[in-house]
Amino acid sequence: MHRYRKLLKLAVQNPQLAAYKAKITYKNNIVAKQDFKKNTGTARPPLCVCIKLTNACNLRCKMCGQPREGHKEGDAKYAPLSFFQQIVESQDYANLIRELAPHRPNIYLWGGEPFMYKDIFDLVRTIKDHKMTCQINTNGMYLKKYAQEIMDSGIDDLIISIDGPQEVHDEVRGLKGTFHLVKTGIQMIQQMKKKRGVKKPIIRVRGTISPWNFEYIHSLIDISEDLGANSLNFNWTWFTTKETGTAHQNLMKHLFDTDAQSWIPYEMDVIMDKEKREKFDGIKHELQKIYNNNSSLPISMSPFLKPDQVDDYYSNIRETFGHKDCFSIYTKSYILPNGDVTPCPDFPDFIAGNILEKPFLDIWNGERYRNWRLEIKKRGLFPICYRCCDLFLSDVGFV
Ligand code: SF4
Numbered sequence: 001m002h003r004y005r006k007l008l009k010l011a012v013q014n015p016q017l018a019a020y021k022a023k024i025t026y027k028n029n030i031v032a033k034q035d036f037k038k039n040t041g042t043a044r045p046p047l048c049v050c051i052k053l054t055n056a057c058n059l060r061c062k063m064c065g066q067p068r069e070g071h072k073e074g075d076a077k078y079a080p081l082s083f084f085q086q087i088v089e090s091q092d093y094a095n096l097i098r099e100l101a102p103h104r105p106n107i108y109l110w111g112g113e114p115f116m117y118k119d120i121f122d123l124v125r126t127i128k129d130h131k132m133t134c135q136i137n138t139n140g141m142y143l144k145k146y147a148q149e150i151m152d153s154g155i156d157d158l159i160i161s162i163d164g165p166q167e168v169h170d171e172v173r174g175l176k177g178t179f180h181l182v183k184t185g186i187q188m189i190q191q192m193k194k195k196r197g198v199k200k201p202i203i204r205v206r207g208t209i210s211p212w213n214f215e216y217i218h219s220l221i222d223i224s225e226d227l228g229a230n231s232l233n234f235n236w237t238w239f240t241t242k243e244t245g246t247a248h249q250n251l252m253k254h255l256f257d258t259d260a261q262s263w264i265p266y267e268m269d270v271i272m273d274k275e276k277r278e279k280f281d282g283i284k285h286e287l288q289k290i291y292n293n294n295s296s297l298p299i300s301m302s303p304f305l306k307p308d309q310v311d312d313y314y315s316n317i318r319e320t321f322g323h324k325d326c327f328s329i330y331t332k333s334y335i336l337p338n339g340d341v342t343p344c345p346d347f348p349d350f351i352a353g354n355i356l357e358k359p360f361l362d363i364w365n366g367e368r369y370r371n372w373r374l375e376i377k378k379r380g381l382f383p384i385c386y387r388c389c390d391l392f393l394s395d396v397g398f399v
């Protein structure tokens, strides 16, 4: 099916979310670039505020770059227990939502596993009371348990991770039974939607393409269709190398006196070698099959790689496929589980302020945020940007 017809189908399913997507594409392509050119480092209010509700997670996925439990002194792959216990109280989030309401950004909730945040449904109701869209990115393990609350709270969009058929998904996610639980949860929500005659929440399957599921990614089309998903999105593995991470750490120390260690858990063994090359040949075939699909499902990919670009993605980290600047820092912002505000999703070393101490919008255009935007503009991308999901924000094409 032609990609524009697929997009139209998605828009009919959730017009509010489609309007947001259209707006963010427009803003990234035009307005963010205008802000970028201004040389002041300021930006109009964000279109998306991403709240990381908790660092805690109930899974241990193979490709995850977030720090794990089991703190070891001097090893940033592991974080102390306190890191997983950080939370902002729902009353403080309510204040944030009230502050943001006049600008109506999309609110994106994630983690760790966001459903482990105790007051998640209070927060969703506050967001919906203020007429903003609410997206939740989840590993799907709590969908069955909270199906009723999910339906009642008015969530617009559930982005649910599935990495392949049952055995592959369970292997990648590190726990047997995971696929079955996620599938059952989605089916329950679909049945409730049907019974109530509603379209929301729309269900989006997200598959992370990694060395652990390369050979099976095409199967996600059938799996998503079976589950009645509204769309399927592929992300490539976000990772870095020791050389790039160290260069970033040194630069952050020099520019901002920040000890940037968040890259360490993202140093992954996904770089090309002879044995892996065979796997990459497998992924090229799978990718070609995805490109040739005749499914009516909207299928997107970030970054939008062609089969002959896969080698470069993994073996040449400086290749950014035409993305020379980060525009996400003019449209999106991230709030960490302790209230810290940072421009960057996966590498949140640079902190611009804290919502428990200052209004968010003062931080958004405060001196530190402006300095970050100006420095990156002056120097070009920082080393950690090369495999950051937000670098490819404007790149979500449909196949
Ligand atoms: S569910 Fe997400 S946060 Fe949890 S381990 Fe897996 S990738 Fe990491």
Ligand code: SF4
Pocket (backbone or CB within 6 Å): 326, 327, 328, 329, 343, 344, 345, 347, 376, 382, 384, 385, 386, 388, 389, 390, 391
């Ligand atoms: S591309 Fe760089 S500046 Fe932009 S969000 Fe990612 S890490 Fe931050």
